[in-house]
Amino acid sequence: MTKTAMPDAGLRPAPRASILSIDPYVPGKSGAPGATKVFKLSANETPLGPSPRAKQALRDYTDHLQDYPDGEARALREAIGAKHGLNPEQIVCGNGSDEILHLLAAAYIAPGDEAVFTEHGFLVYKIAILAAGGTPVVAGETNLTTDVDKILAKVGPRTKMVFLANPNNPTGTYLSSAEIGRLAQSLPRNVILVLDSAYAEYVTRADYSPGVELVETNENIVMSRTFSKIYGLAGLRLGWCYAPRDVCDAVNRIRGPFNTNGAASAAGIAALQDAAHIAKAVAHNETWLPWLAREISALGIKLTPSVGNFLLLHFLDEAQATAADGFLAQRGLILRAVSAYGLPHCLRLTVGTEEANRLVAAAIKNFTAIESRARA
Numbered sequence: 144m145t146k147t148a149m150p151d152a153g154l155r156p157a158p159r160a161s162i163l164s165i166d167p168y169v170p171g172k173s174g175a176p177g178a179t180k181v182f183k184l185s186a187n188e189t190p191l192g193p194s195p196r197a198k199q200a201l202r203d204y205t206d207h208l209q210d211y212p213d214g215e216a217r218a219l220r221e222a223i224g225a226k227h228g229l230n231p232e233q234i235v236c237g238n239g240s241d242e243i244l245h246l247l248a249a250a251y252i253a254p255g256d257e258a259v260f261t262e263h264g265f266l267v268y269k270i271a272i273l274a275a276g277g278t279p280v281v282a283g284e285t286n287l288t289t290d291v292d293k294i295l296a297k298v299g300p301r302t303k304m305v306f307l308a309n310p311n312n313p314t315g316t317y318l319s320s321a322e323i324g325r326l327a328q329s330l331p332r333n334v335i336l337v338l339d340s341a342y343a344e345y346v347t348r349a350d351y352s353p354g355v356e357l358v359e360t361n362e363n364i365v366m367s368r369t370f371s372k373i374y375g376l377a378g379l380r381l382g383w384c385y386a387p388r389d390v391c392d393a394v395n396r397i398r399g400p401f402n403t404n405g406a407a408s409a410a411g412i413a414a415l416q417d418a419a420h421i422a423k424a425v426a427h428n429e430t431w432l433p434w435l436a437r438e439i440s441a442l443g444i445k446l447t448p449s450v451g452n453f454l455l456l457h458f459l460d461e462a463q464a465t466a467a468d469g470f471l472a473q474r475g476l477i478l479r480a481v482s483a484y485g486l487p488h489c490l491r492l493t494v495g496t497e498e499a500n501r502l503v504a505a506a507i508k509n510f511t512a513i514e515s516r517a518r519a
């Protein structure tokens with residue numbers, strides 16, 4: 144009779160070493176204890192909410208909760224294709240664009256490989272690279288703006304991917320399509336450039352492009368998009384990418400078979416059909432982004448020029464930013480601390496409803512008045 148070895152009490156499961164080097168993503172706070180009314184201006188959500196059509200589609204979907212969704216999300220891909228003039232065969236959908244970013248990293252980055260992102264780039268890039276076992280490489284920025292030459296200087300024989308948010312979160316700065324084109328043309332053909340265009344719908348500059356034509360003319364460019372921002376469906380988790388066929392093929396091999404849930408698909412399709420709602424959201428942002436910028440900079444607070452639905456406020460130092468964060472939170476105004484982005488002296492403010500915008504401008508004015516009296 145064989146004797147079963149006693150388990151060694153000292154043994155326990157260990158994740159891959161790179162997993163433990165990941166700082167988990169910490170979302171901005173969403174509550175303000177004690178405040179009677181809370182305005183969440185910390186997550187770049189739309190103050191207009193989703194299209195009423197999307198809400199109705201979601202209600203209607205409750206009759207289908209027992210059914211698995213279409214594993215290929217065909218109707219959604221066709222709706223996205225129709226809206227943007229894209230080939231649905233080159234679209235992959237997922238559980239938020241975060242999932243798409245993770246899938247791309249998992250499909251192309253192996254241990255020993257490197258992937259580049261910018262100094263104040265979106266935090267999920269580093270997490271996705273480390274989760275895949277790769278080595279994150281940070282490229283510096285110039286004036287809180289992506290610098291193509293600094294990215295290219297970090298690209299070497301081990302580079303597999305470059306992640307670039309355009310416009311970037313949390314800075315709000317962007318690169319023109321000419322500069323993005325220069326980056327695309329200068330990268331080695333085996334390096335994938337992921338153009339994260341999460342805020343594309345908000346950008347009204349003539350020299351901006353989310354990257355569609357680059358995807359169509361290169362084998363190594365991917366554009367990712369989300370329904371979480373202007374479409375107001377962050378709670379449902381829905382994102383997608385437009386990519387060369389080979390990239391779609393790779394991602395489709397590893398994604399969960401039903402990674403795009405049916406409720407999100409149904410709401411997403413309806414949201415895409417409500418162009419008037421999106422136009423309203425763009426117009427709202429066009430009014431209130433410059434209004435907030437004027438009001439806040441008139442108080443002597445430096446701002447980074449933003450083309451998104453948010454502003455980066457620069458305080459004198461970390462202590463002042465923390466004090467402002469606390470002061471505003473006590474009044475129910477929740478901003479996003481961005482120390483994790485290497486900007487401890489800054490706060491990010493999302494454009495809110497008219498009420499929220501007026502309240503936050505007035506509260507910042509009160510804060511600066513108190514601060515300047517204290518410093519006098």
Ligand SMILES: Cc1ncc(COP(=O)(O)O)c(C=O)c1O
Nearest residue numbers: 239240241308312341369371382
């Ligand atoms: C630049 C950028 N990319 C991607 C995302 C993630 O979006 P999703 O909700 O689709 O995962 C965000 C969300 O804040 C973002 O700012």
